[in-house]
Amino acid sequence: MSLIVQKFGGTSVADSGRLRHVAQIITDTYKAGNQVVAVLSAQGDTTDELIEKAREINPGASTREMDMLLSTGEQISVALCAMAVEALGFPVVSLTGWQAGMVTNTVSMNARIKKVDTERIEAELDARRIVIVTGFQGINRYDDVTTLGRGGSDTSAVALAASLHADLCQIYTDVDGVYTADPRLVPHARKLDEVTYNEMLELATLGAQVLHNRSVEMAKKYNVSLEVLSSFSGNPGTKVKEVAKRMEKSYISSVAKDTNIARIALLGVPNEIGTSFKVFSLLAQHNINVDIILQGIGHEEGKDICFTVAQSDLAMAEKLLRENQERIRFRVLETNADVAKVSVVGAGVIGNPGVAAKLFEALYDAGININMISTSEIKISVLVERRDAEKAVQVIHDKFFAI
Amino acid sequence: MSLIVQKFGGTSVADSGRLRHVAQIITDTYKAGNQVVAVLSAQGDTTDELIEKAREINPGASTREMDMLLSTGEQISVALCAMAVEALGFPVVSLTGWQAGMVTNTVSMNARIKKVDTERIEAELDARRIVIVTGFQGINRYDDVTTLGRGGSDTSAVALAASLHADLCQIYTDVDGVYTADPRLVPHARKLDEVTYNEMLELATLGAQVLHNRSVEMAKKYNVSLEVLSSFSGNPGTKVKEVAKRMEKSYISSVAKDTNIARIALLGVPNEIGTSFKVFSLLAQHNINVDIILQGIGHEEGKDICFTVAQSDLAMAEKLLRENQERIRFRVLETNADVAKVSVVGAGVIGNPGVAAKLFEALYDAGININMISTSEIKISVLVERRDAEKAVQVIHDKFFAI
Numbered sequence: 001m002s003l004i005v006q007k008f009g010g011t012s013v014a015d016s017g018r019l020r021h022v023a024q025i026i027t028d029t030y031k032a033g034n035q036v037v038a039v040l041s042a043q044g045d046t047t048d049e050l051i052e053k054a055r056e057i058n059p060g061a062s063t064r065e066m067d068m069l070l071s072t073g074e075q076i077s078v079a080l081c082a083m084a085v086e087a088l089g090f091p092v093v094s095l096t097g098w099q100a101g102m103v104t105n106t107v108s109m110n111a112r113i114k115k116v117d118t119e120r121i122e123a124e125l126d127a128r129r130i131v132i133v134t135g136f137q138g139i140n141r142y143d144d145v146t147t148l149g150r151g152g153s154d155t156s157a158v159a160l161a162a163s164l165h166a167d168l169c170q171i172y173t174d175v176d177g178v179y180t181a182d183p184r185l186v187p188h189a190r191k192l193d194e195v196t197y198n199e200m201l202e203l204a205t206l207g208a209q210v211l212h213n214r215s216v217e218m219a220k221k222y223n224v225s226l227e228v229l230s231s232f233s234g235n236p237g238t239k240v241k242e243v244a245k246r247m248e249k250s251y252i253s254s255v256a257k258d259t260n261i262a263r264i265a266l267l268g269v270p271n272e273i274g275t276s277f278k279v280f281s282l283l284a285q286h287n288i289n290v291d292i293i294l295q296g297i298g299h300e301e302g303k304d305i306c307f308t309v310a311q312s313d314l315a316m317a318e319k320l321l322r323e324n325q326e327r328i329r330f331r332v333l334e335t336n337a338d339v340a341k342v343s344v345v346g347a348g349v350i351g352n353p354g355v356a357a358k359l360f361e362a363l364y365d366a367g368i369n370i371n372m373i374s375t376s377e378i379k380i381s382v383l384v385e386r387r388d389a390e391k392a393v394q395v396i397h398d399k400f401f402a403i
Numbered sequence: 404m405s406l407i408v409q410k411f412g413g414t415s416v417a418d419s420g421r422l423r424h425v426a427q428i429i430t431d432t433y434k435a436g437n438q439v440v441a442v443l444s445a446q447g448d449t450t451d452e453l454i455e456k457a458r459e460i461n462p463g464a465s466t467r468e469m470d471m472l473l474s475t476g477e478q479i480s481v482a483l484c485a486m487a488v489e490a491l492g493f494p495v496v497s498l499t500g501w502q503a504g505m506v507t508n509t510v511s512m513n514a515r516i517k518k519v520d521t522e523r524i525e526a527e528l529d530a531r532r533i534v535i536v537t538g539f540q541g542i543n544r545y546d547d548v549t550t551l552g553r554g555g556s557d558t559s560a561v562a563l564a565a566s567l568h569a570d571l572c573q574i575y576t577d578v579d580g581v582y583t584a585d586p587r588l589v590p591h592a593r594k595l596d597e598v599t600y601n602e603m604l605e606l607a608t609l610g611a612q613v614l615h616n617r618s619v620e621m622a623k624k625y626n627v628s629l630e631v632l633s634s635f636s637g638n639p640g641t642k643v644k645e646v647a648k649r650m651e652k653s654y655i656s657s658v659a660k661d662t663n664i665a666r667i668a669l670l671g672v673p674n675e676i677g678t679s680f681k682v683f684s685l686l687a688q689h690n691i692n693v694d695i696i697l698q699g700i701g702h703e704e705g706k707d708i709c710f711t712v713a714q715s716d717l718a719m720a721e722k723l724l725r726e727n728q729e730r731i732r733f734r735v736l737e738t739n740a741d742v743a744k745v746s747v748v749g750a751g752v753i754g755n756p757g758v759a760a761k762l763f764e765a766l767y768d769a770g771i772n773i774n775m776i777s778t779s780e781i782k783i784s785v786l787v788e789r790r791d792a793e794k795a796v797q798v799i800h801d802k803f804f805a806i
Contacts, residue, residue: 016459050479054486056419061486068497069482072475076453079472083457083464094471098501099546120546143502143523 002167003125004029007039007135007157011174012231013077014044016084022231023084025172026130030090035125037164039135039157040081042073063108067137067147070109071097074134074153082132092130095120097145100131102138102156104146111138111146113155116163133160151212158215162222169224171211172231177238178203178210181255181397185390190401192253193236194244199253200226202345202379216240244347251348251355255397257389258341261291262314263371266321268302268331278328279305282320288313292341292374292383302331306372308383311337339371340389343381344396350377362399368392405570406528407432410442410538410560414577415634416480417447419487425634426487428575429533433493438528440567442538442560443484445476466511470540470550473512474500477537477556485535495533498523501548503534505541505559513552514541516559519566536563554615561618565625572627574614575634580641581606581613584658584800588793593804595656596639597647602656603629605748605782619643647750654751654758658800660792661744664694665717666774669724671705671734681731682708685723691716695744695777695786705734709775711786714740742774743792746784747799753780765802771795 006029008022022038030036050069054061078094085092101117124131135153140146148155154171161169178200181189195203197220204213210228219226219240229237244253269275276295283290294306309317314337321333349355359380363370368391371383384392409432411425425441433439453472457464481497488495504520527534538556543549551558557574564572581603584592598606600623607616613631622629622643632640647656672678679698686693696710712720717740724736752758762783766773771794775786787795 016456019460053419053479053483057422057483058486058490060490062489065482065485065489065497068485068499069479072478072482075475075478076456076472079468079475080456080460082468082471083461086465086468087461087463094468096471096548145499 001033001035003035003037003164005037005039005157005161005164005166005169006172007153007170008041008172008231009153009174010041010044010047012172013040013081016080018231019077019081019084020087022081022172023088025231026081026132027085027088027090030130036130037121037125037160037166038081038130038132039153039160040074040077040132041135041153042070043077046073046076064144067108067145070147071134071137071145074136078132078134085130085132090130091128092132093124094132095124096134097137097156098139098143100133100160102159104138104140104148106140106142106144106146108144109147110149111140113138113148113159116159118160118163121160121164151214154212154215155218158218158222158224158226161224162218167225168227169219170227170229170237171215172229173210174230174232175210175228176230176233176235177228178254180253180401181393182257185257185393186255186397189397192238194239194241195253196244196347197240197242198378199244199345199347200240202343202376203254203256211240251352252344252346252400254345255393255400256343256345257393258343259386259389260311261308261339261341261383262311262335262337263306263308263339263383264314264317264321265334265336266305266328266330266332267334269305270329271299271303275303275328276305278324279321282324283309283317286316286320288317288320292372292381294372305330308339308341308372338386339383340386340392341381341383342389342392342396343379344400345379347378349375349380356380358399359396362395363392366391366395368395404436404438406438406440406567408440408442408560408564408567408569408572409575410556410573411444411575411634412556412577413444413447413450415575416443416484419483421634422480422484422487423490425484425575426491428634429484429535430488430491430493433533439533440524440528440563440569441484441533441535442556442563443477443480443535444538444556445473446480449476449479467547470511470548473550474537474540474548477539481535481537488533488535493533494531495535496527497535498527499537500540500559501542501546503536503563505562507541507543507549507551509543509545509547509549511547512550514543514549516541516551516562519562521566524563524567554617557615557618558621561621561625561627561629564627565621570628571630572622573630573632573640574618575632576613577633577635578613578631579633579636579638580631581657583656583804584796585660588660588796589658589800592800595641597642597644598656599647599750599781600643600645601781602647602748602750603643605746605779606657606659614643654755655747655749655803657748658796658803659746659748660796661746662789662792663714664711664742664744664786665714665738665740666709666711666742666786667717667720667724668707668709668737668739669731669733669735670707670737672708673732674702674706678706678731679708681727682724685727685731686712686720689719689723691720691723695775695784697775708733711742711744711775741789742786743789743795744784744786745792745795745799746782747803748782750781752778752783759783761802762799765798766795769794769798771798
């Protein structure tokens with residue numbers, strides 16, 4: 001008998017039809033002789049509707065009361081799903097975050113799970129019940145309801161799987177798994193059977209919306225076997241694990257693009273120690289994340305510093321830098337929001353210098369100019385013009401995955 | 404400094420405009436130097452919408468999961484109301500039933516409050532916060548969420564007022580208070596400044612939907628000062644207390660009618676001991692409440708037993724009695740659903756034989772036939788034809804309250 005944690009996202013539980021289908025997946029797993037803990041998000045647009053209600057009343061509502069409000073979304077999902085399971089004739093119980101023992105820190109709307117008191121869930125499993133738990137939420141040490149912020153339900157599922165020593169944590173979503181590229185861009189993209197935690201982490205950072213980073217980090221830390229699959233298709237998904245089997249010669253697992261990015265260039269910065277520190281500590285103080293950084297060697301007249309930030313942070317970053325122009329002493333500030341980041345990810349990048357060469361060759365052949373380059377052990381990212389992004393993904397994919 | 408519990412029903416918190424208005428009432432009370440605990444129902448039709456969602460998925464859903472679902476309605480109300488109070492700049496915290504320590508028994512969907520652990524609420528009040536609590540819900544000893552059934556939010560408010568030793572419990576609703584008759588039937592009906600607990604209990608039983616019986620019983624038991632008033636008008640309401648001041652000569656406080664009633668007559672029952680017991684214990688075993696009972700003295704050929712039940716129980720009562728006809732040995736069973744009960748209520752009924760005479764005179768003058776009569780210490784009820792009910796209320800009201 002295995003213990004399986006199954007997580008279903010908002011689109012998977014959007015209406016009664018979808019909920020009945022989810023109940024079928026859950027009870028099929030149970031009938032096969034497994035213990036099942038299901039973790040659910042709020043239905044479809046429920047969370048957005050609740051946020052809209054709050055804005056109407058008080059755009060500056062406290063995060064504590066926002067959590068009180070938003071946490072009702074998942075509670076509605078789990079109760080309705082439990083009813084759907086009851087309708088199929090199986091023993092079931094739904095639990096909220098606090099009933100399931102999801103203890104978090106006290107940061108409202110962006111809480112971190114500190115521990116899971118699994119006593120109640122284990123008692124319910126011992127009684128042979130299917131357990132359906134609210135994702136995205138917990139309780140802090142003051143007995144206040146908290147929510148986990150973006151990707152919270154994935155994290156709830158992985159935390160439960162880790163605490164319960166589950167044999168498998170299945171993340172049901174609206175895509176079939178992890179592909180070698182976005183199938184909407186590259187029609188012949190292939191689904192991967194397995195990827196490593198590290199590859200998944202890079203992919204999540206690069207804008208692949210399959211799994212949230214926090215959940216992958218936690219899965220890696222506690223060695224939770226993950227599987228990403230579709231609640232719609234019924235096909236096998238992609239397994240995420242420490243070491244992934246890979247087809248011969250396929251050094252990389254996936255090509256991704258991120259267009260939510262902008263470039264800032266500071267030109268004519270004095271060529272002296274401490275300038276970079278001034279720039280990046282200023283941005284960090286205001287929670288602005290910097291991605292690719294490129295800094296020339298510099299010469300007597302000064303040096304140039306280029307870096308990328310999320311588009312949503314561009315205005316704030318520009319404002320901060322201009323306010324501090326005298327202190328940082330740059331000559332010119334240039335911004336460009338018409339850029340995109342295209343990346344190849346794979347455990348095979350390290351130790352295969354040919355990967356970079358192949359990537360550059362593909363872009364050269366397509367006449368696409370490379371703006372900046374950044375590499376990690378399992379990733380190579382290049383910055384290109386926004387209008388070239390889709391083509392870049394296609395030609396790189398063809399170069400690496402052509403049959 | 405007084406401690407005031409204020410309860411707001413579903414229509415009072417139906418949308419953001421109404422919620423802002425409720426926040427104004429709460430903060431005005433707080434600004435006047437009082438501690439305030441507000442108890443809220445779910446918004447408008449929320450509960451009905453949730454019930455509909457549940458029916459769509461599983462018409463036979465367990466009451467445990469129904470409670471899990473329905474309890475979200477009040478949680479949304481209190482979070483939004485707390486945000487509205489925050490917008491006015493006052494310190495506030497919203498609490499669910501379990502956070503507020505509302506401990507109930509384990510009967511889902513119709514739970515009874517066993518005790519209120521007021522520790523959290525008192526700590527919040529000590530910190531000078533306005534406290535907004537979900538009505539209608541609590542937690543049982545297994546840490547499962549429970550709901551209180553009909554009129555539950557009134558009961559929550561009175562239980563909190565009793566446990567916190569509040570100075571006043573205000574029930575805000577969509578009517579101005581308790582009237583001498585339904586103002587829709589009797590345009591010149593007058594609002595009463597004060598009524599007694601017992602009068603309020605009789606009025607609730609008689610179909611006046613102002614306060615639920617359970618809450619009045621609890622208020623009487625713990626001597627909680629109640630006030631029923633409108634969240635719409637801003638007028639003073641009706642106080643409910645042990646002893647009520649009454650205008651001179653006004654023996655009765657109110658005239659009420661109840662049309663949700665049916666009469667059953669068993670004719671030719673053997674004139675022997677134990678027949679009534681057989682009939683009424685049979686009905687009680689099936690949770691059928693019997694109201695007015697009339698039994699003739701009887702003679703050799705047998706006796707007749709007449710009684711009234713709620714219309715919704717009529718079919719079941721008739722079926723049970725017919726199934727047991729041989730055992731009870733009645734000759735004929737007659738039913739009549741075209742009846743109505745009209746009652747006068749008042750602490751002055753006892754010790755004033757003139758009240759009954761005046762009532763009968765009013766009906767006689769109007770040519771209305773009296774079918775059955777029932778009296779208690781503070782009430783006289785008569786059964787009339789349905790078509791005469793409205794007129795009966797009017798002529799009785801005029802007889803007692805004419806200026």
